[in-house]
Amino acid sequence: xxxxxxxxxxxxxxxxxxxxxxxxxxxxxxxxxxxxxxxxxxxxxxxxxxxxxxxxxxxxxxxxxxxxxxxxxxxxxxxxxxxxxxxxxxxxxxxxxxxxxxxxxxxxxxxxxxxxxxxxxxxxxxxxxxxxxxxxxxxxxxxxxxxxxxxxxxxxxxxxxxxxxxxxxxxxxxxxxxxxxxxxxxxxxxxxxxxxxxxxxxxxxxxxxxxxxxxxxxxxxxxxxxxxxxxxxxxxxxxxxxxxxxxxxxxxxxxxxxxxxxxxxxxxxxxxxxxxxxxxxxxxxxxxxxxxxxxxxxxxxxxxxxxxxxxxxxxxxxxxxxxxxxxxxxxxxxxxxxxxxxxxxxxxxxxxxxxxxxxxxxxxxxxxxxxxxxxxxxxxxxxxxxxxxxxxxxxxxxxxxxxxxxxxxxxxxxxxxxxxxxxxxxxxxxxxxxxxxxxxxxxxxxxxxxxxxx
Numbered sequence: 001x002x003x004x005x006x007x008x009x010x011x012x013x014x015x016x017x018x019x020x021x022x023x024x025x026x027x028x029x030x031x032x033x034x035x036x037x038x039x040x041x042x043x044x045x046x047x048x049x050x051x052x053x054x055x056x057x058x059x060x061x062x063x064x065x066x067x068x069x070x071x072x073x074x075x076x077x078x079x080x081x082x083x084x085x086x087x088x089x090x091x092x093x094x095x096x097x098x099x100x101x102x103x104x105x106x107x108x109x110x111x112x113x114x115x116x117x118x119x120x121x122x123x124x125x126x127x128x129x130x131x132x133x134x135x136x137x138x139x140x141x142x143x144x145x146x147x148x149x150x151x152x153x154x155x156x157x158x159x160x161x162x163x164x165x166x167x168x169x170x171x172x173x174x175x176x177x178x179x180x181x182x183x184x185x186x187x188x189x190x191x192x193x194x195x196x197x198x199x200x201x202x203x204x205x206x207x208x209x210x211x212x213x214x215x216x217x218x219x220x221x222x223x224x225x226x227x228x229x230x231x232x233x234x235x236x237x238x239x240x241x242x243x244x245x246x247x248x249x250x251x252x253x254x255x256x257x258x259x260x261x262x263x264x265x266x267x268x269x270x271x272x273x274x275x276x277x278x279x280x281x282x283x284x285x286x287x288x289x290x291x292x293x294x295x296x297x298x299x300x301x302x303x304x305x306x307x308x309x310x311x312x313x314x315x316x317x318x319x320x321x322x323x324x325x326x327x328x329x330x331x332x333x334x335x336x337x338x339x340x341x342x343x344x345x346x347x348x349x350x351x352x353x354x355x356x357x358x359x360x361x362x363x364x365x366x367x368x369x370x371x372x373x374x375x376x377x378x379x380x381x382x383x384x385x386x387x388x389x390x391x392x393x394x395x396x397x398x399x400x401x402x403x404x405x406x407x408x409x410x411x412x413x414x415x416x417x418x419x420x421x422x423x424x425x426x427x428x429x430x431x432x433x434x435x436x437x438x439x440x441x442x443x444x445x446x447x448x449x450x451x452x453x454x
Contacts, residue, residue, distance in 0.1 A: 013040020
């Protein structure tokens, strides 16, 4: 059968654009449909604008620290929210344009429309009211933030997508959640002068991270001006007298100007036509795929957050590249999900790669944990109490470094480099044999001698 396209990609985020570009470069006929701005969650309403917000919210702390180094400011520093918001959106527009150009310069048909699956080889282009066929279809539509619709008044809150476009910065905000997005936005808003309360149903934020890193993040809440209430949830949200009143299960009521839902994300499959195309999904709506990103329909594939495997932009990109190598270049490749580095841009940030000691023990390893906790040199003259934590989880039998966990300034930058060593399977002895670069925070990674019990 002759198809209109060799590959039809639904979604022009990081994974979708990578797959479309590489397939087109290999000489195949490709289309990529996107109903919103190209760039996906990361570029348009996620990683990129959020990191700019992190930078913005850090400057106030930097100016305070600068006083210890002899700097003074004749007037109290003042932040202008519209300037930040508009400058970030201008950069988002620029980056989105680059994604569009990538598609078009590589000969990909860029279809600016919502698309619905008709069957395993056919899609309906809604805005153009026409159908096209493809030998293979790749779904890369990502996910979307959720709210707890069971809570009366839940619609009075916003989600992360909305936070980048607020007409004005609120004086008070209540954030629901304890994961990446909740923690990062709590610090962002507090750093910009908002009175923030973080409400989390669990005992400790950042489930899945090393417990010392999670505790480190919590230990900095008060200094950042964040009130933390754990082990409770919202029961009702009401609007009264121009303010919102958040009722908690513990009996407390919080008066605020903004309610921010950051309780998770859901694969963006609603209305996509997966049922009609016979594509299997799980209870959360994620598309079920095998190790080759293939669905139960042999011609349909999915990568990125819509599969709910590891929801990180670099993972979606690598899944997409492996898909192209396997399906269009006769060069079978699979994404390796071991030792993926991750970071939370709290203030200070935390980052990890590899196993925690608990994960290593559960996997059957006997481990030694090397750890240090110190104040960085930069913080001394600033009289800043902020500290750094570093941990290496090491296999007792082989001396292989199984995990690296860092909390403190530039944690993400250090873990990205350390991830190369962990991925390569280097040993603690090889870390120790590496000459230290002095004076740096990172030199502690190659001088760790203190073994702690865990």
